[in-house]
Amino acid sequence: MLDPKIPEGPLEHKWRNYQTQARLINPANKKRLKVIVVGTGLAGAGAAATLGELGYEVECFCYQDSARRAHSVAAQGGINAAKNYQHDGDSIWRMFYDTLKGGDFRSREANVYRLAELSAPLIDHFTQQGVPFAREYGGVLVNRSFGGVQVQRTFYARGQTGQQLLLAAYSQLSKMKRAGKVAVFARHEMLDLVVIDGRARGIIARDLVTGELKRFAADAVVLATGGYSRVFRLSTLAIGCNGSAIWKAHKRGAFFAAPSFTQIHPTALPQSSDAQSKLTLMSESLRNDGRIWVPTKRGDDRKPNEIPEEERDYYLERRYPSFGNLAPRDISSRAAKERIDAGHGVGPLKNAVYLDFRHAIERLGLDTIRDRYGNLFTMYKKITGVDAYTEPMLISPAAHFSMGGLWVDYELMTTIPGLYAIGECNYADHGANRLGANSLLQASIDGYFILPNTINNYLEQLLSEGEAPGVDHPEFEKAEREVAECITRLLSVDGRSTVDHFHRELGKVMWQECAMSRNRKGLESALVRIAEIRDAFWGDVRVTGTAQEMNGDLEKALRLADFLELAELMCTDALQREESCGAHFREEYQTPEGEALRRDDAFAFVSAWEYNGGSFRLYREPLHFEYVQPTVRSYK
Amino acid sequence: MKVTFKIWRQEHASAPGRFREYEVDGLTPDMSFLEALDFLNELLVIRGNEKVIAFEYDCREGICGQCGLFINGRAHGPHDQITTCQLHMRSFSDGDTIVVEPWRAAAFPIIKDLVVDRSALDRIVEHGGYISARTGTAPEANAILVGKEVADKAMDAAACIGCGACVATCKNASAALFTAAKINHLSNLPQGKPEADRRVLDMTRQMDLEGFGNCSFTGACEVECPAGISIVNIAEMNARGIRVMGPGTDKK
Ligand SMILES: Cc1cc2nc3c(=O)[nH]c(=O)nc-3n(C[C@H](O)[C@H](O)[C@H](O)COP(=O)(O)OP(=O)(O)OC[C@H]3O[C@@H](n4cnc5c(N)ncnc54)[C@H](O)[C@@H]3O)c2cc1C
Numbered sequence: 004m005l006d007p008k009i010p011e012g013p014l015e016h017k018w019r020n021y022q023t024q025a026r027l028i029n030p031a032n033k034k035r036l037k038v039i040v041v042g043t044g045l046a047g048a049g050a051a052a053t054l055g056e057l058g059y060e061v062e063c064f065c066y067q068d069s070a071r072r073a074h075s076v077a078a079q080g081g082i083n084a085a086k087n088y089q090h091d092g093d094s095i096w097r098m099f100y101d102t103l104k105g106g107d108f109r110s111r112e113a114n115v116y117r118l119a120e121l122s123a124p125l126i127d128h129f130t131q132q133g134v135p136f137a138r139e140y141g142g143v144l145v146n147r148s149f150g151g152v153q154v155q156r157t158f159y160a161r162g163q164t165g166q167q168l169l170l171a172a173y174s175q176l177s178k179m180k181r182a183g184k185v186a187v188f189a190r191h192e193m194l195d196l197v198v199i200d201g202r203a204r205g206i207i208a209r210d211l212v213t214g215e216l217k218r219f220a221a222d223a224v225v226l227a228t229g230g231y232s233r234v235f236r237l238s239t240l241a242i243g244c245n246g247s248a249i250w251k252a253h254k255r256g257a258f259f260a261a262p263s264f265t266q267i268h269p270t271a272l273p274q275s276s277d278a279q280s281k282l283t284l285m286s287e288s289l290r291n292d293g294r295i296w297v298p299t300k301r302g303d304d305r306k307p308n309e310i311p312e313e314e315r316d317y318y319l320e321r322r323y324p325s326f327g328n329l330a331p332r333d334i335s336s337r338a339a340k341e342r343i344d345a346g347h348g349v350g351p352l353k354n355a356v357y358l359d360f361r362h363a364i365e366r367l368g369l370d371t372i373r374d375r376y377g378n379l380f381t382m383y384k385k386i387t388g389v390d391a392y393t394e395p396m397l398i399s400p401a402a403h404f405s406m407g408g409l410w411v412d413y414e415l416m417t418t419i420p421g422l423y424a425i426g427e428c429n430y431a432d433h434g435a436n437r438l439g440a441n442s443l444l445q446a447s448i449d450g451y452f453i454l455p456n457t458i459n460n461y462l463e464q465l466l467s468e469g470e471a472p473g474v475d476h477p478e479f480e481k482a483e484r485e486v487a488e489c490i491t492r493l494l495s496v497d498g499r500s501t502v503d504h505f506h507r508e509l510g511k512v513m514w515q516e517c518a519m520s521r522n523r524k525g526l527e528s529a530l531v532r533i534a535e536i537r538d539a540f541w542g543d544v545r546v547t548g549t550a551q552e553m554n555g556d557l558e559k560a561l562r563l564a565d566f567l568e569l570a571e572l573m574c575t576d577a578l579q580r581e582e583s584c585g586a587h588f589r590e591e592y593q594t595p596e597g598e599a600l601r602r603d604d605a606f607a608f609v610s611a612w613e614y615n616g617g618s619f620r621l622y623r624e625p626l627h628f629e630y631v632q633p634t635v636r637s638y639k
Numbered sequence: 640m641k642v643t644f645k646i647w648r649q650e651h652a653s654a655p656g657r658f659r660e661y662e663v664d665g666l667t668p669d670m671s672f673l674e675a676l677d678f679l680n681e682l683l684v685i686r687g688n689e690k691v692i693a694f695e696y697d698c699r700e701g702i703c704g705q706c707g708l709f710i711n712g713r714a715h716g717p718h719d720q721i722t723t724c725q726l727h728m729r730s731f732s733d734g735d736t737i738v739v740e741p742w743r744a745a746a747f748p749i750i751k752d753l754v755v756d757r758s759a760l761d762r763i764v765e766h767g768g769y770i771s772a773r774t775g776t777a778p779e780a781n782a783i784l785v786g787k788e789v790a791d792k793a794m795d796a797a798a799c800i801g802c803g804a805c806v807a808t809c810k811n812a813s814a815a816l817f818t819a820a821k822i823n824h825l826s827n828l829p830q831g832k833p834e835a836d837r838r839v840l841d842m843t844r845q846m847d848l849e850g851f852g853n854c855s856f857t858g859a860c861e862v863e864c865p866a867g868i869s870i871v872n873i874a875e876m877n878a879r880g881i882r883v884m885g886p887g888t889d890k891k
């Protein structure tokens with residue numbers, strides 16, 4: 004029943020074969036077709052601009068006040084591409100292999116190969132659009148390395164790579180807006196998907212300025228709404244990041260794949276109080292030169308610079324000598340948690356580890372370190388008041404990236420015909436763990452290169468049909484009514500507690516039981532707790548203001564209402580998967596050395612969940628490895 | 640920590656606005672300024688007799704540019720070159736009164752309380768703030784060499800986060816720093832050169848049409864710019880403009 008639609012032919016030819024066989028649409032007909040793109044991150048803005056260039060009529064949405072603020076803007080470290088500019092043995096094949104292995108063999112070979120294959124042209128594309136990538140004095144592009152690989156294939160623009168790529172995408176979107184091909188609806192939040200006769204036909208969005216609910220109809224709907232790690236409340240994501248769009252699509256029939264696969268980033272700033280609203284990321288690129296350690300003595304209260312070399316445990320270098328501080332994220336985070344839980348944590352709340360640049364500064368000089376990471380050190384100082392040139396940084400793991408998302412086939416279409424999911428909101432290339440700097444890549448490639456070459460294959464079939472249903476179709480009316488009822492219900496509870504109160508409660512449960520390490524008992528109790536919190540929320544929340552105005556309180560409540568349901572599916576998924584793979588670590592399944600124990604005999608499949616009223620039904624998409632033999636993932 | 644917030648409240652664009660005072664106890668120096676406002680909003684919800692204060696943010700790490708408050712008479716608060724979300728309560732003292740206002744500029748109408756409409760900046764970018772290169776047309780990235788100095792200079796200008804602090808802080812409410820940053824980012828790179836002349840004309844024209852004031856070179860903007868964009872960019876933009884339009888036509 005789940006057909007991933009992998010094209011015929013050898014791995015290297017699949018994408019080309021697909022393109023030669025896909026149905027095409029002539030320019031005159033493209034004008035007659037309308038596509039909705041929800042999201043203006045790299046995936047959404049890239050797709051909307053490119054579809055506009057191709058001649059489609061496009062409507063594009065974001066909840067921020069400007070398309071330029073999508074959370075892609077916050078990515079710091081870089082973007083990978085198999086250019087082999089460093090002459091260090093990189094190739095499409097190696098990048099494909101690294102990504103597949105990094106994801107612990109829980110993704111499709113064909114998708115991952117295409118990601119690697121299209122990476123090099125993407126760097127050409129961004130360079131042409133004016134991204135000021137880092138350069139050598141001679142004028143060629145510079146690379147650095149990122150976690151989980153041994154070549155240098157990461158391109159970057161200071162510590163603001165995401166910002167620069169997004170501004171390029173936003174500038175192309177602006178160009179198409181001026182050309183009249185793309186309409187951008189900023190400050191509009193999608194609150195439901197409209198499905199008519201089994202096909203995606205439009206959305207219901209709330210105008211965040213006036214509160215008005217609006218209907219938008221189209222021939223296809225593309226979701227590019229980013230990650231949902233705000234389900235943990237504290238995360239490296241922006242405050243407005245949400246799971247609502249994909250959750251509503253899920254409830255309308257789109258399968259949700261591997262919902263529990265969440266990347267916990269090893270190098271964020273530690274939490275310091277309950278009032279804290281977000282955890283700031285310190286780019287992984289810092290691990291290129293910084294060394295991570297904790298005191299060998301438990302509860303050591305000395306200042307870091309007073310702890311002598313022989314009393315420092317560089318635990319990543321000790322446990323993973325060949326990758327050291329560049330071990331992949333899941334492994335680094337788990338190793339930090341292990342040390343913190345064992346009583347070696349540092350900082351006021353003993354919830355952090357040190358990231359130390361002393362040796363790097365001795366070796367390379369202050370100027371080089373400043374040139375590479377200056378803005379990150381400045382940011383660190385602004386937030387903590389500490390100068391990391393003279394004292395190690397305090398870092399701690401934080402929820403960061405959703406590998407899970409809507410299930411999509413090779414064309415990036417969900418299980419609802421005409422509904423696509425691109426970028427972080429789908430489950431496609433990263434498997435059970437994403438490699439650093441692969442996600443800007445995936446979002447951009449989905450948006451610029453893949454979707455604009457697959458959506459035609461679907462839209463072409465619509466041309467021979469009559470008029471598409473308009474916004475006065477009863478399904479639009481019904482969907483709008485349901486959204487309105489949900490809003491009215493939220494506003495009328497008039498209980499005693501704030502939305503944030505419930506979000507903090509949910510976050511604690513999810514962080515405790517469904518983050519870096521999971522077990523049956525914890526997950527079962529989490530499922531009970533989540534249901535309790537959900538009931539308490541609907542019984543006792545107070546949302547102020549009205550529906551017909553700008554109302555931040557209501558926006559938060561609507562997002563949390565969806566997180567409270569999504570959290571249940573995440574725990575259900577984590578419970579079902581009785582193995583450890585990538586970021587999904589089930590304590591019951593580990594080797595004697597505490598490494599993940601993958602069970603290919605029973606779990607070499609993608610879990611895709613169907614919404615079934617209040618429960619979820621599992622479908623399995625088997626993973627076939629034709630070109631690569633899954634191995635035990637070792638970074639020792 | 641206990642402080643008094645004096646906050647601008649305004650129901651909607653055409654409603655009259657006024658300051659309201661809120662005494663808030665129980666804050667900690669580690670809280671970010673926006674977390675202190677969250678805290679106040681939670682108090683308002685629990686007390687239940689007033690709507691929450693509308694203010695903007697998203698990333699809360701100084702990069703998206705969505706936050707922006709005028710605090711004690713300064714854009715983004717008492718420090719140079721940071722965003723509001725990067726400001727912490729440790730910058731204030733117990734017992735302080737803190738005045739919080741929205742950005743004030745004719746081109747940024749107030750939507751509600753502390754929220755303003757900055758879409759004028761988007762429209763400036765729509766008028767040439769891009770390189771016209773269709774997806775699929777790019778040459779090999781290393782085929783066009785760009786010296787490190789040139790790339791670095793473009794990057795310095797490209798770092799603008801589009802928050803509008805430059806406008807809010809300028810006595811003329813000029814968007815010259817914002818516009819200049821975008822123009823120089825693109826026009827310094829070889830890829831952006833073919834359209835450089837058109838770009839400077841189109842973008843500066845749109846800037847004027849949006850109702851931003853003229854730049855009189857006070858330099859106030861660069862002090863507040865969280866991305867540290869230098870006003871040298873404005874001089875460079877003006878020089879480009881004069882080159883294209885001919886001397887004597889500098890319309891500032
Ligand atoms: C702090 C941080 C640093 C990172 N660093 C790196 C890095 O160095 N390298 C790397 O490869 N990856 C990095 N990542 C990951 C990467 O940035 C993201 O995975 C990627 O940018 C996601 O892009 P996207 O287009 O899918 O979504 P986003 O950029 O998150 O965009 C989502 C869009 O959807 C819109 N939206 C969401 N919900 C709704 C709704 N209900 N209605 C309407 N609109 C909606 C938003 O307004 C926004 O426009 C980082 C992530 C974080 C958080």
Ligand code: FES
Nearest residue numbers: 697699704706724
């Ligand atoms: S919230 Fe993004 S810059 Fe302040």
